[in-house]
Amino acid sequence: MKKEVGEWLMAILVSVILIVLIRSFLFVSYSVDGLSMDPTFEDGDRVVANKIVEYFGGYETGDVVVFNSEVGPAYVKRVIGTPGDTVKMEDKQVYVNGEPLEEDYVVNTGDSYMDNFTLSDLGVEGGEIPQDQFLVLGDNRPISRDSRDFGMVDREQIIGEVQLRFWPLNRFGTNFD
Template sequence: MAKEIREWAVAIIIAIAVIAVIRIFLFVSFSVDGLSMDPTLEDGDRVVVNKFIYDLTDIEQDDVIVFNSGEDSAYVKRVMGVPGDTVEMIDRTVYLNGEPLQEDYVVHQGESYMDNFTLSDLGVEGDTIPEGHYLVLGDNRPISRDSRDFGLIIEDAIIGEVQLRFWPLNEIAIDF
């Protein structure tokens, strides 16, 4: 009986250690709070965030990421500009390095609080996004708090990339 209890205790300790390693270093679940990424991600959706992906690859334009906001809980937004890019919005169209982006996922209902912007409007000195900084926008532009509100985010604030929506079950998705 004592041997069986000891075996169960060891198995439980190993399971807890494996779960801790996964949560600390590899993946974390995140609950979407708000409508700023609607329709891509909706309020209450649960997603898996890959925390180590950016140790292996570069952060790219169009990645959906989770980052620490510095004031509230973490935010989920879409990367629109990476270091070296020029980004501006003219008449609700985002221009990346002078070329308009085709953004089928964007909501354009009504006026947003900042339909037009340049990098200088966001407090950036110079014409391009500086090293270690990223411009992020929500897909539901009229209501999203994003780089138009708080400026560029720093690389150290990025938790990881959203790679899986697992809740609600009828809307499981991998590609965003």
């Protein structure tokens, strides 16, 4: 009996250690707060962010990331511009490096604040996104607080790339492009 209890305690201890290691270094779950990423994510959706994707190629245009905010809880937004890119928006069309960005996921209902912008409007000097910074926008542009409000997001602020929605179960998914 003592041996069996010891084995159970050891299994529980190993499980707890694995959970702590996974949450600390590999994956972490977040709850989407608000409608700024609608229709891709709805208020209350639960997602998993991959923390190690940065070490295997980094973040690219179109990736959905979770990042720490300086003004409150973490945000979930889409990467639109990466270091070295030029980005502007004219008449609700985003241009990255002079090419129109195809964005089937974007909600454009009515007029959005700041429909037109350039990087210089967002406080970026030199015309290109600086090293280790990213321009992020919400998919629901008319109501999203994003780089149009708070500027570029530093690489250090990014927690990870959203790779899984696990709640609600009827919206379970893995591809958010």
